[in-house]
Amino acid sequence: MTQHVKIPQDRIGVLIGEGGETLRRIEREAEVSLDVDSENGAVAVEKTGDPVRGLKGPDIVRAIGRGFRPDDALSLLDDDMRLFDTIDIDRAARNDNDLRRKKGRLIGENGRTRELIEELTGASVVIYGSTFGVIGGPNEVEIARSAAEMILDGAPHGAVYSFLERKRTEELKHQGMDYHEYHG
Template sequence: MQHVKIPQDRIGVLIGEGGETMRRIESRAGVRLDIDSENGKVAIEQVGDPVDALKGPDIVEAIGRGFAPEDALTLLDDDMRMFDLVDIGAVARNSKDMKRKKGRLIGENGRTRELMEELTGAMVVIYGSTLGIIGSPKQTKIVREAAERLLDGAPHGSVYSFLERKHNELKREGLDYHRYPGGT
C-alpha cells in the first residue's frame, strides 16, 4: 500500500462525477483507492497487474498537481511515460519571489509553458508551487532542465534556443512524438 497526499481542491477531480474518475483509475491501473476527503490523503492498494499498479501513485499525484485525469492516465499507455515534479517553492525565497518564478515558467500569455510542451512533446502543468511533467524520460529531462534554467534566472531567449536545439535532437532521434501517443 502506498500513500499520496493531494490538495483539497483536487479531491473532487480525482473522484469525478459520481466516482467515475476514481473507478476508471482503479480499473485501468489495477488499484483500489481509499480517499480521505478531510485531509487529502489517498491510500493506493495494488489489486491487479503489478506493473500497471506501480503507476497508480503517479496518476493520483499528477491529478493532484493539476493534470486532467485523461492526461494522467496516459502514464499507462506507454511503459516509457513518466511523471516528474519540479518544486518551485524549494527555490523561492518568499511569496513574492514564488510569484515571479511561476510567472517566468508560465511566460507571457502562457507562451513559455506552451513552448515547453510544443518543442518536447511532454505535457506541462504549473499548479500551486510545482511544475508537473508527463512524458518520456528524455522529454521530461529536457523540460526539467529548461525550467531549472528559468528558475536560475536565465534569459527566456536562451532557454527557447535550448528547447529548439533539443527539439531538433529529438527529431533526429525519431523521438519527436507529440503530446498524446499516436495523437496530434
C-alpha cells in the same frame, strides 16, 4: 501493498470525478483500489491486479493532485517509459514575491512559455501551486525539467527557447526527420 499519497483539498473532486466516474476509471485502468479521505486529501492506493500497472497508480493520483487532467495522468499507463516528475518551485524561491515571479516566468505571458515547453518537448506540463509538473517519456521529461530549471535560475526566455529548439532538432534528427518536415 498499500501506498499513501496526499493531494490538495481542491483536487479531490477532480480525482473522484462526477459520481465517482474518474476514481472508478483509475481503479479499472491502473488495476488499483483507491480509498480517498476527503477530509484531509489522503489517498490509499492498493494494487489489485497487474503489479506493473499498479505501480503507476500512486503517480496517477500524484499527477492529478499536482494539477494534471485525469486523461493526462492516465497517459502514464500508455507505456512503461512514461514518467511523472515535479520541481518544487518554492525551493528555488527566496520568499512569496520571488515564488510568484518564478511561477510567472515558467507560465509566461498568456501561458506561452509553458505551451512552448510542451510543444518543443512533447511532454505535458502543468504549473500548479508551487510545483512544475511534467509527464512524458524519459527524454521529454529531462529536457522539460532542464528548461524549467534554467528559467528558475534566471536564464533569459530566449536562451531557454533556443535550448528547447536545439534539443527538438536533435531529437528529430535522431528519428530521421528534420525540423521543416516536422513542422510542414
